[in-house]
Amino acid sequence: MSDFLRVENLGIKVGEFSLDGFSLAVGEGECVSLMGPSGCGKSTVVEAICGLRGQWLRSGTMVLNGVDITHAAAGARGIGLVPQDVVLFPSLTVREHLEFGPRLRGWKRGLIKERVENLAEGLGLESLLGRLPEGLSGGEARRVALGRAMALCPRLLCLDEALSGLDEERYEEVLAMMGQVMKEEKMTTLHVTHSRAEAEVLGDRICQMVPV
């Protein structure tokens, strides 16, 4: 499998924390689960790949689909992020969250509607489309965040501990739904988790980060 995402010798420094020589390769359509103990820099790596930590980057290159994205703006990378803290926009409804990316990109109205309906059906959000984030359960909020990230059909989907904090019942439900949608969409995915079981369900391959 050729490398769709290639990260080489990534060096990041944030205050006292530093990470050196991090390399990773993800094939097209592959889901790689990135595991490691707390504080080893998993989320920092994902956010650097997403282009949110440019000021912390010290060295290394990142290539996505043959394009060097090391210094590209976050929005120009074609990466969808589901952050650990979900971060839904309080003033937007669930539908507006799903429409957010496609609208920004100037998709045609019909296409946006079709995409939103497909995602809402796949993620079980049909009945929630008119709701604001306030009052959504943890599982619902995470499904909305996933839908928002997937709506643009990103080249790479990054899930940063997207299921943390869910109770057991919701966890199983959202995990199954996520796995199903990701399989259907055949998205290249980088998935950060603490849970080996979750990594085995979603990931084709597991990478273990070891603190130095």
Place this chain on the structure above:
Amino acid sequence: MTEVKAETEKIWKQRPEWPFLLFLLFVAVSYVGLVLLMLGANVLTVSWAELGRVLKDSAIQDSIRLTVVSCTATAILSVFVAVPLGYLLSRYQFRGRAFLDSLVDVPVLLPPLVVGLSLLILFNRVSLSEGCGVLAFGFFVAAGFAFFGTVGRRRIIPFTLALLGVFMAAGVIMLGGEASRLEEVLGGVGLPMTFHPLGVVLAQFPVAAAFAIRTMKTSYDQVSPRYEEVAMSLGCQRGQAFKMVVLPQVGRGVVAAGTMAWARALGEFGPILIFAGATRGRTEVLSTSVFLEINLGNLAGAAALSLVMIFMAVLILLLVRGFLSKGGSE
């Protein structure tokens, strides 16, 4: 071991809370009591007949009208400045940021008469070429800070600042022999400021805007930068993220900033007196009306006008509180 146990036991013996509550109550009653006594003293001094007389006075009616219009204009202008500047101070780290942050508070710290005097000198003593020279110097210093600062690859910022500096320097050369003052130039295009109603707004603006900027910065500080980060990962540029994600969350802050600016403008006196004057029926606002009534020895009239100002301040406060409690935006 028994000593440890005895010490541990002490923890569970709670001291009574009433001394602390009493202290809180004492401070609250002292302060609120002072405010109520001040308002009460005013109300007791005012006779209804005097209140009716001042309200029927056409000069006072003009003064009330100019007060409402100028305070509203100042509040709108302040919000226009506070919304972007508050965001800049809240979100960006750059060399000179602490200096800029302090500079925002300078109008609040300066004696009001100095604010008025500074405006008077700026508009009537400094020539255009001198003004351009000062601005050019300021832009070049800022460009230097930005260039060697922490703005990374964003060379566009120092470049733009330097370009503005060059424009201003060119202005100095072009206006070399020009001795026109800012007031003369603005007066020439129909915007006279000194001792003119427009000057009232300008005199109210520096302090009102400082309060509005501080309020907006606090509002932005309460919104996590994560919202912008996620919005940018979805394809937003910084400006789009600000408009689509941040601004809807600081709606209450905008209203609070506007209210603060309005209330501050209502109470402004020193800069107005120095820069716009207190000409009856022309640049007179309620604060200067009170001053004029006192000068005429009419304490009852001054108290009646104070009551009108208190009524306006309370009314605007209640209206805004009502709006905020009904929701608006978060």
